[in-house]
Amino acid sequence: MRYSGFRLLAQGLTGNRGWRPVWRDPEPKPHYDIVIVGGGGHGLATAYYLAREHGLRNVAVLEKGYLGGGNVGRNTTIVRANYFLPGNSEFYSHSLKLWEGLSQELNFNVMHSQRGLINLFHSDGQRDAFARRGNAMINQGDDAILLDREGVRAILPYLDFEQARFPIHGGLYHPRGGTARHDAVAWGYARGADSRGVDLIQNCEVTGIDIEGGRVRGVQTSRGPIRAGKVGIVVAGRSGQVAAMAGLRLPIESHILQAFVTEGLKPVIDHVVSFGMGHFYISQSDKGGLVFGGDLDFHASYAQRGNLPMAEHVMEAGMTLMPMIGKARILRSWGGIMDMTPDGSPIIDRTSVDGLYVNCGWCYGGFKAVPGSGWSFAHLLATGRHHDPAARFRLDRFARGDLLDEEGTGSCHNLH
Numbered sequence: 125m126r127y128s129g130f131r132l133l134a135q136g137l138t139g140n141r142g143w144r145p146v147w148r149d150p151e152p153k154p155h156y157d158i159v160i161v162g163g164g165g166h167g168l169a170t171a172y173y174l175a176r177e178h179g180l181r182n183v184a185v186l187e188k189g190y191l192g193g194g195n196v197g198r199n200t201t202i203v204r205a206n207y208f209l210p211g212n213s214e215f216y217s218h219s220l221k222l223w224e225g226l227s228q229e230l231n232f233n234v235m236h237s238q239r240g241l242i243n244l245f246h247s248d249g250q251r252d253a254f255a256r257r258g259n260a261m262i263n264q265g266d267d268a269i270l271l272d273r274e275g276v277r278a279i280l281p282y283l284d285f286e287q288a289r290f291p292i293h294g295g296l297y298h299p300r301g302g303t304a305r306h307d308a309v310a311w312g313y314a315r316g317a318d319s320r321g322v323d324l325i326q327n328c329e330v331t332g333i334d335i336e337g338g339r340v341r342g343v344q345t346s347r348g349p350i351r352a353g354k355v356g357i358v359v360a361g362r363s364g365q366v367a368a369m370a371g372l373r374l375p376i377e378s379h380i381l382q383a384f385v386t387e388g389l390k391p392v393i394d395h396v397v398s399f400g401m402g403h404f405y406i407s408q409s410d411k412g413g414l415v416f417g418g419d420l421d422f423h424a425s426y427a428q429r430g431n432l433p434m435a436e437h438v439m440e441a442g443m444t445l446m447p448m449i450g451k452a453r454i455l456r457s458w459g460g461i462m463d464m465t466p467d468g469s470p471i472i473d474r475t476s477v478d479g480l481y482v483n484c485g486w487c488y489g490g491f492k493a494v495p496g497s498g499w500s501f502a503h504l505l506a507t508g509r510h511h512d513p514a515a516r517f518r519l520d521r522f523a524r525g526d527l528l529d530e531e532g533t534g535s536c537h538n539l540h
């Protein structure tokens with residue numbers, strides 16, 4: 125069923141009786157050419173591009189809960205292409221281009237809003253670093269504008285520019301950056317994959333991976349065994365646990381990241397703003413809530429809730445940057461499990477087990493990567509070759525010491 129203004133009108137006039145479920149609820153088949161473990165953004169996008177770009181339809185996505193119930197539905201929805209290093213830069217640039225046509229491509233409104241993202245800087249050293257980053261973005265073909273203090277003030281007049289400890293010196297403006305509606309992205313890809321014949325199987329936990337003679341043969345699940353020619357593990361914060369079912373040890377630590385949302389307010393923040401002297405970023409949702417977050421909780425855990433010290437730190441940073449935020453009341457907070465790599469960059473690769481592939485390590489930046497990651501992982505699964513923009517996301521780079529360390533903080537999972 126294609127969605128359109130005409131269909132909306134027609135359904136409205138006929139009592140909305142003609143809408144059909146957005147995807148089927150199929151029973152698992154005994155065998156698939158490709159099984160994707162994990163029905164988050166990356167798993168669903170992979171399934172969609174396998175069908176759409178490579179014509180592969182005997183594909184299943186196995187999700188232990190409900191589609192989009194993981195991090196893809198728990199994040200703060202920032203979409204950007206402001207990376208510095210070759211390897212990351214071209215990948216996120218490709219992903220942003222896919223975002224720009226995604227609602228039309230999926231015939232599903234993912235509410236991609238290019239409202240502009242501004243990273244603030246508070247010292248001369250930070251200005252130099254952001255100037256270099258901006259130049260790298262422009263070289264990559266993306267957009268970046270270095271703003272001085274008055275340039276930022278003209279756009280974000282409500283910030284505390286004269287804050288005694290962290291006065292604002294300027295910002296790097298990325299006009300094509302912005303936000304999207306997180307679960308709509310999962311639903312849009314799910315609908316697109318389902319309509320092309322992919323089986324989306326919910327409440328189906330993978331509990332084992334069958335390997336014979338060094339080759340993957342299928343998976344054990346809570347709904348019985350399923351044979352498969354190839355298996356892709358795309359389970360974000362659970363990557364280490366699922367890979368262990370195949371005897372693999374991934375260079376991943378799982379950490380918690382929290383987010384917060386206030387009561388709905390009238391429009392006040394019409395960009396994404398990121399503080400340079402503490403980990404704090406904020407935007408306003410279309411419903412009016414201020415959506416913001418900060419750094420990792422700094423201890424590894426599989427809990428989907430955060431600790432109080434980080435909540436306090438985030439509130440402090442928010443008050444430092446924009447004291448007006450103190451008038452808003454927090455409505456909710458939650459946490460998600462981040463698959464952190466030692467260099468903060470992701471992994472899209474085959475493993476030492478024939479036919480078994482991994483897509484993980486998105487740390488806390490994997491939402492904006494969903495279209496690019498799905499595209500690149502589908503390319504690898506279908507053709508056996510790495511897709512160029514993702515060619516450096518190799519598993520063996522950690523053994524080779526060839527890190528993609530965007531933050532320059534060295535090999536430490538919780539510092540990226």
Ligand SMILES: Cc1cc2nc3c(=O)[nH]c(=O)nc-3n(C[C@H](O)[C@H](O)[C@H](O)COP(=O)(O)OP(=O)(O)OC[C@H]3O[C@@H](n4cnc5c(N)ncnc54)[C@H](O)[C@@H]3O)c2cc1C
Nearest residue numbers: 162164165166188194195196200202330460489490491492
């Ligand atoms: C608070 C917070 C804020 C964030 N903010 C941003 C942001 O602003 N911008 C950005 O780019 N990124 C952000 N992220 C990161 C982003 O959400 C993640 O990197 C990304 O969603 C992870 O990929 P995914 O969508 O595939 O993961 P998930 O949605 O977590 O998908 C993985 C799925 O695998 C399933 N699964 C796990 N184990 C099994 C199993 N054994 N069998 C079957 N299924 C299994 C899970 O149930 C889950 O549904 C944020 C994350 C959090 C938590």
